[in-house]
Amino acid sequence: MTENPHPHSNPDCRAVSELLGRVGDKWTVLIVKALEAKPRRFNEMKREIGGISQQMLTRTLKTLERDGMVARTVHATVPPQVEYALTPLGRSLAVPVTALADWTFAHLPQIHVNRAAYDGGASASQLAALLELRGKITWEGDLDEMRRDRL
Amino acid sequence: MTENPHPHSNPDCRAVSELLGRVGDKWTVLIVKALEAKPRRFNEMKREIGGISQQMLTRTLKTLERDGMVARTVHATVPPQVEYALTPLGRSLAVPVTALADWTFAHLPQIHVNRAAYDGGASASQLAALLELRGKITWEGDLDEMRRDRL
DNA sequence: AACTCCGGTCACAAATATTGACCAGCACCA
């Protein structure tokens, strides 16, 4: 309590952690990654990301817009198209976010093996063998279901 | 639809996004950052991070352990001490996570200005001026309260 | 004897995420 000479002690932690919660958010990362390539329209992103609900997409985009990372442009065309693009700030965010996404992608198989091993050593070796053979998980959902059953 | 030559198209997206949800999680980031410096014990972390409930700390640590990023060691001493440390995988995760945390810390003031500006241009300029003068927000909670009032 | 710290777990309440329906306008197709 009386001691906090740590580099990231309480006062900063609070504000940083709040922002981290948004910036490191699952959907935020995916949206930033998507917009990094090129600006997109609403449903275009929805389709590409896949698995995101309209509401979450709307909400996350609105938050990102508020934070000044995404610019929202309404083209008053026949069917009103709304284009989302990364601002300079958003583009600077894309750097660490991309790093995180790349790490995630690179270590995904390893983590699935770890999970299987943790959940029950029984079939873990088999799964590990499978992974060795295939180099990558064929359909990640299968593994997820397996672990859910065990939990 | 018929076109998805994108580097991160749907099938992978699902698995990646699930993992991103954990890896980019607010508490995960803070825990990894804390453990990056040195291994810690349970209540030690709880005190240092501050604002995390026991349950969330337990839960997050358990998840990290399952994913093989954190090693849990129980010292069967007089009061059983539990030490958490980053595994090699965890340490490799610390790299992008640190990058994200650093970005967050660096751009925190800017984002607070953006938010204030978005919420109501009225006091935004004043806030911006304040920020210019101080170089950093004195107490972030104040700004948060302001924006909450507006929403 | 009463209190506190250790590392949790449990049940419950509150916040948050996701689902699915719906909206209005226009285009395409038959």
Next chain:
DNA sequence: TGGTGCTGGTCAATATTTGTGACCGGAGTT
């Protein structure tokens, strides 16, 4: 002329996650 689908959303209800406070046993402290 009516059915279908696309545009970018909003809304209510529900599922999931997160946070709260109490409790646990054992040991040391006062």
